[in-house]
Structures are given as C-alpha cells and as structure tokens.
Amino acid sequence: MRSRISRAVIPRLSIYYRTLLLHKSSEVVSSGELSDLTGCTPAQIRKDLAYFGQFGTPGRGYIVSDLKKKILEILGIDKNWNVALVGVGNLGTALLSYKGFKEQGFNITAVFDNDLRKIGKRLEGITIQDINGLRRTVKNKEIQMAIVAVPAEEAQKIVTTLIKAKLRAILNFAPIRPQVPKSAELINIDLSIELEKLTHFLRQKV
Amino acid sequence: MRSRISRAVIPRLSIYYRTLLLHKSSEVVSSGELSDLTGCTPAQIRKDLAYFGQFGTPGRGYIVSDLKKKILEILGIDKNWNVALVGVGNLGTALLSYKGFKEQGFNITAVFDNDLRKIGKRLEGITIQDINGLRRTVKNKEIQMAIVAVPAEEAQKIVTTLIKAKLRAILNFAPIRPQVPKSAELINIDLSIELEKLTHFLRQKV
C-alpha cells in the first residue's frame, strides 16, 4: 500500500525535473548530485522519488532519461493544456502577454471579462468574451484550467462560475482565498503576501 | 524570552490584516469571528498573535484599531517602500504596468535591463537604465527591495549584483532558486511550479 504523498513533494519534482534538463538523457545521476544542483538533501530526493516506485539503481543512481519521463508523467506535463484567463485588467493583460506559459505547454485559448467595453476586442490574437459564454467555450475548446485575475471583490463569484463550468484546476491571483469544493484544486498567488514577507524581514532587521 | 516565530505566521498576518480592513476600527473582533472570515482556526489565530504580545481582552476579543496598527507595524507596511525592477521582458513589463504594487505602497522607482535597445527608453514614466548604474541608483533613490524578472540563465548573476548593491529583500520570478547569503531574504514566485501542481492534480484524477 502506497503511503500518502506529502504535499511538499510535487513542487520539488518540478525542481528536480528542471535540473534533469541540464543532463544528457543517457547519463546516470545520483541523489547526491541532484542534491548539489537543487539544494534539497539527498535523503529527501530519494524519499520523494520512492513515493512513485523504485526506479533507481543501488550503487549507481537514476538513469536520467527514465527519471525525466517518469516525472513528466507524474506532473502531467507530457501534454499541452488549454487554459482560460478570466479578467483582462492590468495583471490579466500582463499574464496574457507573458510568453512563459506557452513555452511550458500552457496555451491560453480563451479570455473573459465582464467589462462591456472590452468584450469583443482582440488581445494577443484572442477575442475577449463575456463570462456568460464560459461553459460553452470550456467544452468546445477543451479547456481544463483557469487563471483568475479579477479584482478581489469578484473573485469568489468567478471561481464559483468556473467550478460550475466543470473546471477543476484554478490559479488565482486575486488577493483573497476563494472557497472551492474538495473536488477542485485552487492555488493562490498573492503578490501582496509575498511582498509583505519581505517588508516584515526588512522591518525586523532594523 | 520570546519563542521563535514560525515561518508560516507572517503570511497569515497579511490575511488577518485584510480581513480587519472590512471592520470598523472601533469594533472588537474575536478569534472565532476572524476564523469564520479567514478559514484559519481560532487557536491558530490566537497563537499567531500571541507571538507578538498580549493585545486581546479575555472575554471580549481584539480591538480592531489596535490589531490593525500592530499588524501594520509587524509587517512593515506602515510606510511606502521603493522597489527596483530588473528585467523588462514580457513578465517585467507586465509587472511594471500592474497597478497593484503602488496601491499597496510599493513604488517601482527604477527599472534595469541589459538590452542596449531598451536602455534609455521610457516605460510607465521611468527610464530604463543599464544594470551598471544599480548601486548608485539604489543609494540615491533609497531603494530597499528588488523584483527580478530576467531569464533563468541571468537570474543568479543579477541576484548577486543586487546583494552587492546592499539590497536585502528580493522577489524573484525567474524559474530557478538563486543562492543568497543568510543576511538577505529571497522569495521565489515560480509560475511553472504552481501550474505543475495543477496539472499533477488533473493527471491524478484521471
């Protein structure tokens, strides 16, 4: 019986994966080498990987190509994903013009806003739609994820709408923590909180 | 002797603070009420606040105005902060045009890039400078924080430069984890990692 995977493991797999990209697929890499490159301890790396099976070789280490393939599958980044963006204010527009998503296999294929002056306009080659069209578009375009970049006041309502449209993976930039059912995964990126960690640090030092 | 403050406390203070903004300063609020509004447990809220002293009233709760003031001080957001932005590619430009920072008291007062075609141009009213001018500008403009939005390959070099210029608080968007001395605080916001948490979740469900 497989023990429950610690929440902290998945983000570390992302880190391991990027490090593996620096290696030739034919190479073998040990937990010690990965430790040097990632800053995680060798024990932690072995334990993290062991959650998903035994694919190292005692005395040698891990075959880079095997490990890459395995992590790719675990993370679900062996395919592209279609993403809906809700809210094209400052931050939303910014995220839409950010090319990093597409490079990583995340395609923003639909954009929504509730501002009548914006609806119908094109941005980065995509026509801004009314949120009412969400359900149909999600189905037609096979969208699986959503990025929320609306003001705090609207975020809960939008998230509820997304859930109703059967979206189960949401990246939220609004500075609140919307409620979602357990069947969905919501990740909050709150720039204010991050900045306030820094100001707290600076204040403390004085 | 004050016990060491758990790392997880500070971001929760940010959350409590925002909830307090919804209350009149003259009101009194209990850990139970804050719990309903934040999703944190009452015990956790009381424990978090108790790290910084006793400012609740048994049988009543916390006076909103006092608590606001106290958290404002702890977080260091009772003043404005000057911020340098390094890298005006896609994401950097996006962040520069994002108005949320200024609203929270974070003023981006200097912008740097290493692209000769960009240096000297103006963006959002700020002239893009060569990174060589960093040290002088940091001093002249009393900049205390930096946002890093350069490609992964350049991030470590830039962070080292920032540290040399006596900056001690850095928000990094490059998808690597640069090394910094213990005297500095570096926070990484890695959009790929966050997205991969979501794709892992979706993959797992199938």
Add this chain to the structure above:
DNA sequence: TAGATTGTTAATCGATTAACAATC
C-alpha cells in the same frame, strides 16, 4: 570483491490543534 548508492525504517524537528486556567 570493494565501493557506491538506493529504498526504507526510525528518530527528529517543527507546526498545528486541543484543552483549559486566567481574566474580563
């Protein structure tokens, strides 16, 4: 075989939750 490194169990560490005496 000798040396190296995995996979796993036990020990440690740190953070959260529960419980309750003290207090308004």
Add this chain to the structure above:
DNA sequence: TAGATTGTTAATCGATTAACAATC
C-alpha cells in the same frame, strides 16, 4: 455573577533528516 474569550501548555500531526541493510 455568568458567559465569553484570551494566552499558554500539552498533545497531536506531518514532514524532514539520519541511519543502514539491501543491492548493484
């Protein structure tokens, strides 16, 4: 006073680290 809620200590939970037999 009776009811409510804090501040704090002890118990629990979960994640990380250390240690080492098994294995190449």
